[in-house]
Amino acid sequence: MRIKKGDTVFLEKGKDRGKKGKVVRVFPDGRKILVEGINQKIRHTRPRRSGEKGQRVTVTHPVPISNVLLICPNCGKGTRVGYTVLGGIKTRKCKKCAGDIA
Numbered sequence: 001m002r003i004k005k006g007d008t009v010f011l012e013k014g015k016d017r018g019k020k021g022k023v024v025r026v027f028p029d030g031r032k033i034l035v036e037g038i039n040q041k042i043r044h045t046r047p048r049r050s051g052e053k054g055q056r057v058t059v060t061h062p063v064p065i066s067n068v069l070l071i072c073p074n075c076g077k078g079t080r081v082g083y084t085v086l087g088g089i090k091t092r093k094c095k096k097c098a099g100d101i102a
Contacts, residue, residue, distance in 0.1 A: 001028050001065065002081040002092070007101075009068040010078045011038055020071065024060075032062035039063050074099035 003009060007023045021035040039061045047054050069078035075097040082093045092101040 008071040012069055013067040031065050033065055034062050
């Protein structure tokens, strides 16, 4: 996958479009990522013990990877990701500024 944990991404589609956030977790099997502060939904929980009240908990849900664009740390723009291999080491490259993405 071209997006990794710790990357900053920009949401292109969905209810939170236009927002930026940091990738918290990556789900490669489902081609989804978890971005902090994006795609939050409310989950109603039941009381588990007697005397405890039910509550509404905000939960972050995964976003399809096709709906986000990686923000280049060098130029600060949303970009696609390319790869180069130098000396047997594969590195990610920004398609706009050709800088390395850590």
